[in-house]
Amino acid sequence: MSDLDDTEMRDDDAVHEEHMMYGHGTLTEQELDEKYPNRPHNHSKTIPFHELYLTLFNPLNDNKKRPTGPVTARKKQGPHGPRMSPNEIRKGIIERFISRWRKDVGNDIYPAFRLIVPEKDRDRAMYGLKEMTLGKLLVRVMKIDKNSDDGYNLLHWKLPGVKSSSAMAGDFAGRCFEVISKRPMRTSPGNMTIGEVNELLDRLSVTQKEENQRPIIEEFYKRMNAEELIWLIRMILRQMKVGATEKTIFDLWHPDAENLFNISSSLRRVCWELYNTDVMLEGDDKGIALMQCFQPQLAAFQMRSMEIMVSRMNPTENDPEFWIEEKLDGERMQLHMIEDEAMPGGKRFSFWSRKAKDYTYLYGNGFNDDNAALTRHIKDAFNDGVRNIVLDGEMITWDPTQDAMVGFGTLKTAALSEQKNPFAGGNRPLFRVFDCLLLNDVVLTHYTLRKRREALAASINNIHRRLEIHEYTKARSAAEIEPLLRKVVAESSEGLVLKNPRSAYRLNERNDDWMKVKPEYMTEFGEALDCIVVGGYYGSGKRGGRLSSFMCGLRLDDEFFSQKTNPQKTWSFFKVGGGFSASDYAEIRHHTEGKWIDWDFKNPPKDWVELGGGWERQYEKPDVWIKPEDSVVISVKAASAGTTDQFRCGVTLRFPRFKKLRLDKDWKSALSWNEFCTVKVRAEEEKKEKQFKVDDERKKRTSTKRKRTVVIQGHEDDVQAPYAGPATKVFDGLSFCTLTECARPKKSKADLEQLVKANGGNVVASDKDPKTIIIADRKLVKVASVQKRDEKNIIRPSWLFDCIRQSESDIGRAGLLLPLEPYHLFYTVTAEGGKYDENVDEFGDSYARDVTTEELLALFSKMPAMVENDFDGLLEQFNEHGQELNAMPGWMFQGFTIYCDDIPAEAKRLLEFAGGRLVQSLGDDELTHVVLQPGNSRVREIRKQLAPKRRQPRIVTDAWVTDSWEERTLLDEERYAPV
Template sequence: MAEDDVEMQNDTEVRDHEAAEEEHMMYGHGAMTEDELNEKYPNRPHNHSKTSPFHELYLSLFNPLNDNKKKPSGPFLARRKQGPHGPKSSPNEIRRSIIERFISRWRKEVGHDIYPALRLIVPEKDRDRGMYGLKETTLGKILVRVMKIDKNSEDGYNLLHWKLPGVKSSSAMAGDFAGRCFEVISKRPMRTNPGDMTIAEVNELLDRLSVAQKEENQRPIVEEFYKRMNAEELMWLIRMILRQMKVGASEKTFFDIWHPDAENLFNISSSLRRVCWELYDPELRLEGDERGVKLMQCFQPQLAAFQMKSMEQMVSKMNQTEADPYFWIEEKLDGERMQLHMMEDDSISGGKRFGFWSRKAKDYTYLYGNSFFDENAALTRHIKDAFHDGVRNIILDGEMITWDPKEDSIVPFGTLKTAALAEQSNPFQGGNRPLYRIFDCMYLNDVDLTRYTLRKRREALEKSVRDVHRRFEVHKFDEATQASEIEPKLRNVIAESTEGLVLKNPRSEYRLNERNDDWIKVKPEYMTEFGEALDCIVIGGYYGSGHRGGRLSSFLCGLRVDETAVSQGANPQKCFSFFKVGGGFAAQDYAELRHRTEGKWIDYDASKPPKDFIELGGGDRQYERPDVWIKPKDSVVLSVKAASVSTTDQFRIGLTLRFPRFKKLRGDKDWQSALSVHEFFDLKRRAEGEREEKKFKMDDARKKRSGKKRKREVVIQGQEKEKSGDAVAYAGPTTKVFEGMNFFVMTEATKPLKKTKAEIEQLVKANGGNVVASEKDPSTVLVADRKLVKVASLIKRDERNIVRPSWLYDCVRQGELDLGRPGLLLPFEPVRHLFSTVTSNGSKFDDNVDEFGDSYARDVVPEELLEMFNKMPVRVKREYDGDEVLEQMEEHGHEFNALPGCMFHGLVIYCSEDVSADVRRLLEFAHGRVVEVFRGTEVTHVLVPKGSNKLKEIRRMVAEKATGKQPRIVTEAWVQRSWDEKTLMDEERYTSI
């Protein structure tokens, strides 16, 4: 053999050996051994060389794809479309070319096993590697420790507060955790050039990271990455860990280029590994049964399309025919999408084996059961009679929800796993439990049903399974032919506190991993024009039926009469009826409402209506009369959201809310602070004004798009022409803060509120000021927030101060707080209010704020105050007499816990050892007294984390040592929720340890 041939053979053997070692490193420590992998995937490909360096992923793939994603415009776009020698490639063609080049190079230089690379390229589709248990906050803390930086330094702050604009940090990185990490790491990298880690080594370390789970075990692995990667490599690694890649191409594009059948195989198997190992040869195609769903093989389910603008538009997508004009209406369930697989298996007790998978392909068989006789099953042990004789195997699609047997109602989302675990440990505990509602059948007795119509699949479902009451039920539907039939159904489900509806086309096939018009969600779109919600007072109650029988299930809410009516002799507590609400209440909300109003309800007597307190619609006809009523001073305030406001004669206001839905009880408000008639109509007028303003902007945009150029007129406040095309209609001043002043607005506002130049001008006019088009008058206030040419010219002259738009908004806000009296102009704050200051002014305005930038004349908002606190240097704590302050409050008629900062005053709290330091600090901050030693005579509350292993010991200690009134044992959530709600919450809600 020639010397060159021998050398070539030796090189090949070395490469093969290195590739085999690397493959063992990647696959030898997973859930399956190498022998098991070879048995399950006997034809899987093996690479002939080591995997590429990790940095090749972003140099050859991610960066080019992201550069292609940036869409050029104007002449640049024209040049790209038309090159010097003819038309150039489209962005889509370039994208495909980049991916094809990467795959081709991998096949040539590494081999046919692309699984190591693809699981890093589309990590959110890799079901074989477990979750890391790492979110941005935890990862940020680990990086701070790894890089040994002070968490209170600029970089430490930027990393731990990544959602906020950073201190001396690019505002573009706010909200981009990986980008913020890149900024911080770039200042102190262990490497400046790309590292030497291969893709296989990265995968092996990521496998270890996913197994480690605990922070102290994960930190050394992150440190290893930090030592061997540069800043850009780490940025992409962090995106992989968070599974937030966004590389400029979807997984569908990668699948399509890898193999024509790749997407189909992923849809029916949810396995990236199978896509890579079974379809490595583009010439070999899936055929026949290989293209359909399989037993015990998790598929990607069909999804419902999002709601369209109108009911009519949604119905038009149902493909109705003269012979078959029907579409189906189903209730949308608030649970977890779940597929159930059942097959015969003689090796398992009962002869039937089960599998459960979520929409994200997570295996929940361990929770719901693998057989009829699985002692750890939260579901299968209860459904032995659920299948008809002759059903050998089946795949069902449905929703796993939580059911409360006591209330006989659905429990809101978020309690499912807790209920399932409780059912596992005690199947007869009588508490909340899982209920599987089935709405489709995908497979029956070895036949794939996805190609059949929904109507046929439903027939197969109903002939295959039986309902097991409140355990395993076929989901009901209604047939309809007209759009007008949807709204009554929607009203019913909202009244029952559920999510909405789904419209389905019964003539449609099942389409894996598609969101199409065959299924469409219908939800009430809640209005935000009046803010997040309306705070209204309960004035009446209606008893329910069915499982709500014998109890108040819906409530009549009203608006307080205003001061004018009171001055004319009306009872200050009098309310006008406004709407009824029964949807959105949880069982605990009903319980709290009953607790707060117990013994205060009065039977409604139509012959002697309580007109001094309640005025209903219809006059003497007393429309929407309640079963019982309550005096406002004895009642509660509800926060309610709704789809819209509509006119009606059924309620005294003449208006009512469409699809009202309960949001929360406002324990921090009493009847006097609930919404009044006058306040509501003010809100309504303001909302209508904003709608008109938006309409004007849309009309103006249309005119601009039409291409017709018009000469813009200079419009002075108070001199608008009625038919001027560009003049903004003057709606009258909201305050008189700017009365008699002229303003020259030069740019839009960039922060803290982003506003257009036109919006700023409208604000000036609406608050008494004049808008002019020149700076010539020395008394004119110059307004700018960007350094445009005109602004730069004025700054260069150094003759005039230029204020930011934020000064205008702060003046208006302060003026509204002080009843809009003229002359309430705020003094300029050097940073917040002044864009440019003339040199001669020097530090003239510095005394308008304190050393931390807090204004002496303006009420700051909580977000601004928090920002100031975060920037304050750490100082030695100064002592003060807190009790003396509270005594002064009491002398002036204030309760100790009226302020959030004093809400725990008078409480003595003993914390178990595992209570977090943050909770302890919060208790002390809000004037609670935390004690280290339990003394039965003084302790009012005992705090224990939920699920604490100290609970039994704590209860025994309380029982032995407590004297007199027993202290309340509550979870940490009681403290946090009280702080969030700015009032002490009822402990009953937080005793479930």
């Protein structure tokens, strides 16, 4: 169907809806038609909003719970034909939605995509609504007393609810559903279309005042049921998590969709220019363009060793060179400049951040922009002949009085100050450029970095402390990295970036051509700092409803006090949430229970704790606070200290990590402000004298309790003692006839019969009773006779072992037997063929029991690598929020090089599974840890071998590995040192 035919066949409702959706934006419909002359028009109204979650979101989320991987040969056929993998099901759900949209609505899927991937919609402004503001609006819309139970639950969504499910604490959408479902205006899905929802959301995005936002939220409340409203709230917060990545959705829309988004950051263009799958991007359309925000290349995360990182850059014999740049602590920024005769000065600029936020209003649109924080200062930056250019770099904050870079978090404040008073001499934005991607209409992304740098040097002049080309150092071996890392650390920098000069620029990729190198924990503050806990924050998700992180403060010294000042008054210093085990939380609760006080913004505890930003702003305000005399002292390790305005001390710890609880100290002996200043000055002096070294006591702490490993007789190859009576009653009332021994693990027929008796079962010699369960693991004459009769299933001994092991769980104690699985059956009667396949998934993973480590490894070995994952994106989020790689359980031992001396196989598997690198020699240069069993006779010998090393590895028992995994956080090694 041609565009003309499509337009002529549009119904009046479709035309009206399109005008409603697109007629109130920054561009009129006529302007949109001029800018996108080939944009599609829908022939019918958009589908109802509730169809999004009924046919797309809910099915995708249900499918997300399935494991991914191949379909086993045994399970390829289902009752209705071939079975599909979760990945195939996911694609099918999305394809059906897209196909239905094209058929029932038309080719313009932009209205739907704006709601499906709202975080990618750059055309709609931010709503300015976070959980707290939305909670207040909903309280007013539903006319709930804010002091009522539901009002309290909504406004304090992170706190344990009053008469509310504790599972909802920390889940704002879940808490909203809980409250809204009690008083819905509708119980069935509403009649709002996707087009109507978009029109209201457009209005909401341009309305910043609460009195104007409230009627819009009221309209949604009147016309939607509770489930619709929850999905709407997720769209507003841009926290969808629908069970499919935008890459999957883009790929199923059009093969070139992801590429177009990478070069344009425009969801609108993806939908309007690529609605026809027969039309592909060609030539210039596939590359970046002037005044069009692109998704920049990213640096990969640090690897185990610098030698590996250098080798990944594919050096050649003729060109072994790589480049080293200082990693800047600012905001990634792209600058676009074109000639424009209409602009004073003849040049027009645009600035975008990595998240595609337009910052032109802040840094300036031209040389003569009186409101520019940057462009009015860089008139001489571009050489003659540069008509247009696209630059990639980092916008940082520079302190001209100290002639030094200022840490992240001060950039926007400095830029706003520079706008108002450009010659005051205060902190200013400085643009450090490290790449040139377009020059005089020629796209350079496919050229090597070396060539792009040559173009950059030929085009740009440094404007001192305003716009500068970022310097780099040429290197040929990994040994050249460490001295530079020492240098930048001494200057309080972020670290380094290694770059391959032979590489092209790859949009929106994180690959081995650019790699980060960051210093690990430093010995800047010697041992740990002992600080007093003065505030608490409730967690979300797994930690919802409980205090999951704490504010620590520094007590003030005598010179700060007058006669009227409370001697227990503290200044806020830092917030810590990593390194706590369940037992640590329990012990802190035990010592502080009943002593926490809700923080009242209007009436803060001025005599007890002072926050950053003063009483007007109250930065880093905790949910609850506690008097020092009622509190506890905790020992904390940190990477470094840096200046901040978020805490009253004016300085805070970077990457603080809980080490241990100091019950031997009270508030009077905790660290004071003067003591910290002394420690800091001493540390700075030592840094000048010594080279930095990696601190092996990194972000961990100890657990005081090691859980006993459950051992079930029959599962171990070497049983030290006979079975000591019935451990469970799992086989109560059942009779077993055992025909053969067990092959693996090797158990005799007598062993199996003893196992049955010990767990409540009866042993019989005949299988004549139809209720008797037959156990066998080999095809002997008696077994063949049973098979020939085809009357009874023959069960393997593995079912006995699994039932006993599962009896340790609540299910087992409830007296429920495990359902039979295909691998439990030595022989299945013809009448029950395939009956037990439904008790496992397509990979053979049980739905009813916990699989062993060995079984899990066997399952994984049959699965290919997941097609869809976004590990890099996830790690990047951790990095951006000041979290560390080791904070993730699956990466807990990443970066550690470990020698294991005769430890259990389970501990070894955990080390490797969670990112650790196991080595065979104590002489390995990268060695960080030695793990052994308690009582190992080689401890003294090992210490002697390690003594010459400059960096001493930590020696710990294998309990450190298993306990860290159990607690899902790295624990401190000191208390796991072998005796």
